[in-house]
Amino acid sequence: MFEVERDPAVVELGVFVEQEPSTVWRALTEPDLIAQWLSPTTGFAPRVGTTFIVEVPTPDDSAAEMACQVTVVDPPRRLTYSWTDLRGDPPQRWLVDWQLSPHGHGTRILMTMSGFDIADRRQKMARNAVERGWDRTVLPALVRVVGETGPDRQVP
Numbered sequence: 001m002f003e004v005e006r007d008p009a010v011v012e013l014g015v016f017v018e019q020e021p022s023t024v025w026r027a028l029t030e031p032d033l034i035a036q037w038l039s040p041t042t043g044f045a046p047r048v049g050t051t052f053i054v055e056v057p058t059p060d061d062s063a064a065e066m067a068c069q070v071t072v073v074d075p076p077r078r079l080t081y082s083w084t085d086l087r088g089d090p091p092q093r094w095l096v097d098w099q100l101s102p103h104g105h106g107t108r109i110l111m112t113m114s115g116f117d118i119a120d121r122r123q124k125m126a127r128n129a130v131e132r133g134w135d136r137t138v139l140p141a142l143v144r145v146v147g148e149t150g151p152d153r154q155v156p
Helices: 021-029 031-037 121-148
Strands: 011-017 051-057 063-074 078-085 092-103 106-114
Touching: 011 121, 021 031, 021 078, 021 092, 021 106, 021 121, 031 121, 063 092, 106 121
Parallel strands: none
Antiparallel strands: 011 106, 051 063, 063 078, 078 092, 092 106
16 A cells, blocks of 8 residues: 655545535535535625635634635536635635545545645644634535535525
8 A cells, every 4th residue: 555645735625425416516506505614605606707705704703705716617526716815915815626526325525725835834824724624614514514405405
């Protein structure tokens, strides 16, 4: 066996759900569902070139706005968008990539966030915070929403 060396500048998180890719796709692309597992969005549509805002809570209970732009849409397999924190000087930009793969009686979800400059102390801290936060909070919330949202079920 061999071990794959991961890029330390990339956050890569995966999870399996017992729903079809089309159900996961709904949770990733319908604004009412996105608000339940991530945060409210303004202007989101699953079309390449669409710009939108995500209101992200911060530790001091304020909200930070992430400016985003959809770069890849391949339903129900892949969704990619930029994720730009406008609070930085200069603003910091990353890429969030969702890949959905049918697997047995469900779907394997792989979320990759790239673009971190780990030579920069703040970027390295941001990368580690993203990994912890998305692994402990965002992905479990996505799994919950996917479980509550079937192809025939209404948005709760």
